[in-house]
Amino acid sequence: MPLFTRTISKLLSPPCHYLLAMTAVLAFSGPLSASAQTLLRVNQTEHPLDAYAVGALRVALEYMEGDYQLDITQDPITQTRAIERLESDQMDVMWLSSNKQVEEQLLPVRFPLLKGLLGYRIFIINPESQSRFNRVESFSDLQELTFGQGAGWPDIEILQSNDLEVITTSKYDNLFYMVEGGRFDAFPRGVLEPWTELAARPDLPLAVEENLVLVYTLPFYLFVSPDKPELAQALHEGLDKALADGRFDQYFYGTDMIEDALTRSNLKSRQPFPLKNPSLSDQTPLDREGYWLRLEDL
Known part of the structure; x- marks a missing residue:
């Protein structure tokens, strides 16, 4: 709306929700094939979630077929502006916390990059x-x-x-x-x-x-244009392979931002109050093994 540049302090509020996406962007050029080179232009602001999402993308690329190269630039944009660029084919990928509305507008890669930690x-x-x-x-x-x-x-x-x-x-x-x-x-x-x-x-x-x-369940997904389902599928498959191999969890738990949040919040010792999220899509992969952080596993 609900272990994030300003700083980690602005992760979720407008800071959070206006820039829960402090987006990164990808320019997808060429078909998803082993022989073609795909230039991934990524816009990374100072927002800590940008750095985390770029790192997650690097992990996905390790498991995706094809020749990819990241071209990282800096261009602060709002979530609204990022969506406009995605829809006008000026970029190919962004990330933000998900809900029914955005999933009807854009094509989600339904792999929760933060394991639901935003919730x-x-x-x-x-x-x-x-x-x-x-x-x-x-x-x-x-x-x-x-x-x-x-x-x-x-x-x-x-x-x-x-x-x-x-x-x-x-x-x-x-x-x-x-x-x-x-x-x-x-x-x-x-x-x-x-x-x-x-x-x-x-x-x-x-x-x-x-x-x-x-x-409460609050996914943080990659999103692409509805016109590019092949890109969404490739990203999803790469992330799934990284998760199965243990590489994604290594990245998630080894990131300073996540490690610090989990240590300082001491979540396992807190009394939890589960809340329903009425804006959650029916297609949220709630039962996928390894997708979500569980307090009992901390």
Whole structure:
């Protein structure tokens, strides 16, 4: 909407959802054959998810047939602009968190690059409120809390559809001042985000809540034009082969961004509250072995 350039702090909110894609782009030239060279032009901004996605693409290329070369440039663009470029055949691949709407518009490569980690949400709070969160034991207790979100974020629909109260603002930075001032109780953040966000705002007495985690399915996919199903298939097959070989998990768990998020969030010790995601496509590969992070495996 819901172990992310600014910095990891902007991974999910507008930062997150406006640039959950801080997109990278590929220019796909030529047929997918072993004999043809395919130039993959990738636009990598400073957003940490760009670097991660480019790395995942490199892993996929190791298992794809053909002669590929990455040409990496820097061109900051929004998710909306990236979609426009994809649809106008100015580029071939982008990435972002998925929902029904975008999957109807673009062609997804249904391999969750972050193993669903974007759907694990912990809270930024005023540390004086930690004792209140310590008393949360049931979902009804959770419903007594209020949650802050940026106007238009996809997470709003998820939280509200699970009967949680949401307070919104049009300005991302305001959310930190609002939770500090008690305008709402918690600011849910993806596990990749909160510590860097707090480090960027040392003047605010905020903390990461210690015990709870919201969990909902939120895939982070590669997307291509609906006119290029052969490219989507090649990417998907490459990623599947990398997963079967153990190479993808080696990359995922070995990435500093992921390792740091999993270590600092201590997800396995938190009380999980599963939420339904009404915007999730029916074609989401929920049962695919190895696709999703499971708390019991940490």
